[in-house]
Amino acid sequence: MAVNPDRIFDGLLGRISALVMAGGNRAAEAEAVAELDPRPHDRVLVVGFGPGVGLRLLAERLPEGHIAGIDPSAVMLRAATRRNRRAIAAGRMELHRGKADALPFPDADFDGVITVNTIQFWEPLEASVREVARVLRPGGRLVSHTHDWAITRTTGRDVETWARATAEVCLRAGLGSARHWRARAEKGKSVAFTARKPE
Ligand SMILES: C[S@@+](CC[C@H](N)C(=O)[O-])C[C@H]1O[C@@H](n2cnc3c(N)ncnc32)[C@H](O)[C@@H]1O
Secondary structure (H helix, E strand, O other), X not given: OOOOHHHHOOHHHXXXXXXXXXXXXXXXXXXXXXXXXXXXXXXXXXXXXXXXXXXXXXXXXXXXXXXXXXXXXXXXXXXXXXXXXXXXXXXXXXXXXXXXXXXXXXXOOEEEEEEEOOHHHOOOHHHHHHHHHHHEEEEEEEEXXXXXXXXXXXXXXXXXXXXXXXXXXXXXXXXXXXXXXXXXXXXXXEEEEEEEOOO
């Protein structure tokens, strides 16, 4: 992998990234939340929460629900904790340090999983998707939004090739009905991807 996420999202670079992403990726986070369209009492997991903007949008939409988040970066954990201190204090949100391939949650714990500008970093990808499939309830959905440039730069694949390969990985790992489309964020230069755990 050309980009090492452990370097760019922690330390000084991580603090700068957190500031830039909090503003620049807000539209993509909002679009992903709107696409998942959770019910007020749903349980939703955010993988790679970064500065925590998507978590906050979810907290506004889930007054009776529960939000969990996981991200390997200590810098992002601090930023997201600050941004979401009320929901955390109220016991409506829990944030963890860790990666997609080892999710510290029981089976079938979530109605939905959101990941924005992060799926391209999931390593190993199939083990990570398998974990997402494990923690989703039957019928629950994964929603991913990603800048086109981030997919190309990180995976070395064009977006169509990446989406087809990711759909195949999802199928092997326990998620079906995969589809992708042009997202509105980044003036249409980003891709939305979803897959569902079979009932
Ligand atoms: C480009 S940032 C996106 C953050 C936020 N979702 C946004 O769009 O602003 C990618 C995030 O994914 C996290 N990350 C990297 N590898 C990961 C993995 N394997 N599992 C979960 N999160 C990961 C990074 O620490 C970082 O916070």
